[in-house]
Amino acid sequence: xxxxxxxxxxxxxxxxxxxxSTLGWNIALPVFIVLGMWLLFSGGEKPLFKVAVFSxxxxxxxxxxxxxxxxxxxxxxxxxxxxxxRKVEHDQSDMLLDLHDPTHPHYWVNESSPKGYILEKxxxxxxxxxxxxxxxxxxxxxYVDWLVPGVLGMNMMFSCLFGVGYVIVRYRKNGFLKxxxxxxxxxxxxxxxxxxxxxxxxxxxxxxxxxxxxxxxGFYMSGSYLALLLVAILGATSMxxxxxxxxxxxxxxxLAGGLLNLLSWPMMFLSGVWFSLEGTPPWLQHAxxxxxxxxxxxxxxxxxxxxxxxxxxLPNLLALAGMTILFLAVGALGFKWKND
Amino acid sequence: xxxxIEVSHLVKHYPAVKAVDDxxxxxxxxxxxxxxxxxxxxxxTTVEIMEGITSATHGTVHYQGEPMGPRFRSEVGIQFxxxxxxxxxxxxETLHLFRNFYPRGMLLEELxxxxxxxxxxxxxxxxxxxxxxxxxxxxxxxxxxxxLLFLDEPxxxxxxxxxxxxxxxxxxxKARGKTVILTTHxxxxxxxxxxxxxxxxxxxxxxxxxxxxxxxxxxxxxxLQLPQEDFRPVRDVITENTKPxxxxxxxxxxDINASIALLLSHGxxxxxxxxxxxxxxxxxxxxxxxxxxx
Numbered sequence: 005x006x007x008x009x010x011x012x013x014x015x016x017x018x019x020x021x022x023x024x025s026t027l028g029w030n031i032a033l034p035v036f037i038v039l040g041m042w043l044l045f046s047g048g049e050k051p052l053f054k055v056a057v058f059s060x061x062x063x064x065x066x067x068x069x070x071x072x073x074x075x076x077x078x079x080x081x082x083x084x085x086x087x088x089x090r091k092v093e094h095d096q097s098d099m100l101l102d103l104h105d106p107t108h109p110h111y112w113v114n115e116s117s118p119k120g121y122i123l124e125k126x127x128x129x130x131x132x133x134x135x136x137x138x139x140x141x142x143x144x145x146x147y148v149d150w151l152v153p154g155v156l157g158m159n160m161m162f163s164c165l166f167g168v169g170y171v172i173v174r175y176r177k178n179g180f181l182k183x184x185x186x187x188x189x190x191x192x193x194x195x196x197x198x199x200x201x202x203x204x205x206x207x208x209x210x211x212x213x214x215x216x217x218x219x220x221x222g223f224y225m226s227g228s229y230l231a232l233l234l235v236a237i238l239g240a241t242s243m244x245x246x247x248x249x250x251x252x253x254x255x256x257x258x259l260a261g262g263l264l265n266l267l268s269w270p271m272m273f274l275s276g277v278w279f280s281l282e283g284t285p286p287w288l289q290h291a292x293x294x295x296x297x298x299x300x301x302x303x304x305x306x307x308x309x310x311x312x313x314x315x316x317x318l319p320n321l322l323a324l325a326g327m328t329i330l331f332l333a334v335g336a337l338g339f340k341w342k343n344d
Numbered sequence: 345x346x347x348x349i350e351v352s353h354l355v356k357h358y359p360a361v362k363a364v365d366d367x368x369x370x371x372x373x374x375x376x377x378x379x380x381x382x383x384x385x386x387x388x389t390t391v392e393i394m395e396g397i398t399s400a401t402h403g404t405v406h407y408q409g410e411p412m413g414p415r416f417r418s419e420v421g422i423q424f425x426x427x428x429x430x431x432x433x434x435x436x437e438t439l440h441l442f443r444n445f446y447p448r449g450m451l452l453e454e455l456x457x458x459x460x461x462x463x464x465x466x467x468x469x470x471x472x473x474x475x476x477x478x479x480x481x482x483x484x485x486x487x488x489x490x491x492l493l494f495l496d497e498p499x500x501x502x503x504x505x506x507x508x509x510x511x512x513x514x515x516x517x518k519a520r521g522k523t524v525i526l527t528t529h530x531x532x533x534x535x536x537x538x539x540x541x542x543x544x545x546x547x548x549x550x551x552x553x554x555x556x557x558x559x560x561x562x563x564x565x566x567x568l569q570l571p572q573e574d575f576r577p578v579r580d581v582i583t584e585n586t587k588p589x590x591x592x593x594x595x596x597x598x599d600i601n602a603s604i605a606l607l608l609s610h611g612x613x614x615x616x617x618x619x620x621x622x623x624x625x626x627x628x629x630x631x632x633x634x635x636x637x638x
Contacts, residue, residue, distance in 0.1 A: 014441075018437065178428030180428045180430060182424065182427070183427045186396075186422040187417065187446070188417045188445055341397075
């Protein structure tokens with residue numbers, strides 16, 4: 005059994021590595037996007053100040069605070085103090101105001117943030133209210149730091165879905181699967197080899213691209229690389245399994261392409277590759293949670309930006325593991341070697 | 345010789361067609377067994393059921409007296425009518441891939457020699473010619489040193505030289521004591537290679553036996569071929585058992601001497617006369633009224 009698995013694994017790896025155009029595209033696409041976004045967004049900062057306000061659930065307008073009327077500052081409601089402080093640490097917010105107790109208002113600024121310094125000066129002009137100062141420190145998170153897990157995840161998604169799903173449909177259509185079915189090779193051995201081959205290759209590519217672009221751009225990384233690797237492996241496995249599920253019975257490359265596009269495009273926009281889903285309707289966030297790329301990106305960003313460990317991202321890991329088992333089980337049960 | 349495979353009352357229905365219609369036959373160990381018929385006769389469906397690739401609607405296939413089990417997959421070799429191979433692999437890597445699917449088999453060097461692939465082992469399998477590719481597919485079917493070998497129209501699309509070379513390989517394989525089941529619509533191929541044949545049409549067996557016996561049973565005559573031009577003087581005299589075939593007229597006769605004497609007596613030139621024995625092609629036409637490759 006191991007011999008048959010290894011034979012298919014080796015053959016598939018050779019096929020992938022010798023297909024220079026596909027291999028090149030798998031590496032070039034994420035590099036171009038990461039570097040492009042870095043160049044695009046590193047030139048200048050947005051002119052607007054962003055201030056988070058924790059009001060204990062009360063609408064900001066009901067607070068009757070003069071500072072909240074200041075022009076050219078975007079005030080938004082923070083759901084809790086802890087996450088809002090973290091955003092100040094990472095420069096995702098320029099200041100946090102805690103107004104839930106009007107008699108004892110607090111504010112947080114990042115010691116190293118120039119915008120925080122200016123906002124503090126403006127706030128000190130408020131005569132009627134005395135604010136208690138809290139300071140935090142932390143490195144600013146740029147858009148490219150937030151974006152990089154998204155781009156690498158998106159590249160993994162396309163490679164896993166199309167690289168496995170499309171290839172298997174092609175194998176079925178041209179009769180290669182039928183030929184394999186005439187040997188003692190079992191469906192589970194074939195599928196396991198496809199998963200392992202794609203997983204090994206996409207992880208090697210992703211790691212290489214991550215290291216290469218990190219040397220150029222220098223990403224923000226506050227968590228452990230081991231936790232990041234774990235969520236990446238589970239994310240890739242779940243998406244390979246999804247590709248196998250789509251390819252389990254389909255014999256038409258056109259239909260497979262349509263189905264894979266039907267999955268990949270919503271994932272690209274709803275899983276938070278390019279922009280955060282914060283502030284979108286709750287139903288949309290719930291819908292996005294069933295997509296493997298959402299779970300992968302949530303976990304990866306929690307590790308990279310918030311320093312989360314395996315325990316903190318356990319819900320993401322469990323969700324990805326559950327999806328993998330479900331997709332693989334249904335795909336293996338429904339797997340067909342040939343056209344009818 | 346004992347039967348290696350036994351087919352009983354095989355039926356295969358597809359939604360709009362009955363591809364195989366209650367057929368039974370057996371294949372003896374060590375023989376080359378031919379399955380003939382035009383496209384759509386049901387021979388590929390039958391052979392795929394025998395290979396365990398397609399399920400039957402009714403009927404059974406027994407291998408060495410038992411229903412087909414896991415042992416069957418390890419002991420048979422199959423060459424499909426058309427098979428794609430994994431891209432970007434050399435001939436050697438392709439053989440290596442398939443060799444690893446089996447617990448036992450032939451050494452790659454021996455296999456390459458048997459199938460005349462020694463000079464192409466390091467060539468990309470996609471860059472082989474038609475004949476070289478068919479030899480690689482034969483090698484893949486032999487990689488496990490099978491007891492029983494299925495060849496489904498293995499020489500379709502090959503040029504005459506490549507076809508003759510391939511026939512030589514099949515004879516070599518047969519000489520190793522292997523049982524060969526060959527589907528083809530080349531009559532010459534079946535006549536030269538097969539010990540026994542069945543002829544199928546519309547999902548049924550319409551003739552079964554040794555090629556020479558079938559010919560002897562159905563035909564005691566021969567065919568005289570004359571150019572239309574030369575035949576013209578006797579066109580109104582000899583009207584029975586004649587038919588135009590292209591630029592020729594074919595006269596079917598059981599008494600060649602008498603027919604030639606008749607032609608000579610009417611001053612017909614015999615300079616371009618050809619005499620040929622009846623072929624399996626004729627037999628098929630006789631049995632079905634249709635051309636074999638129609």
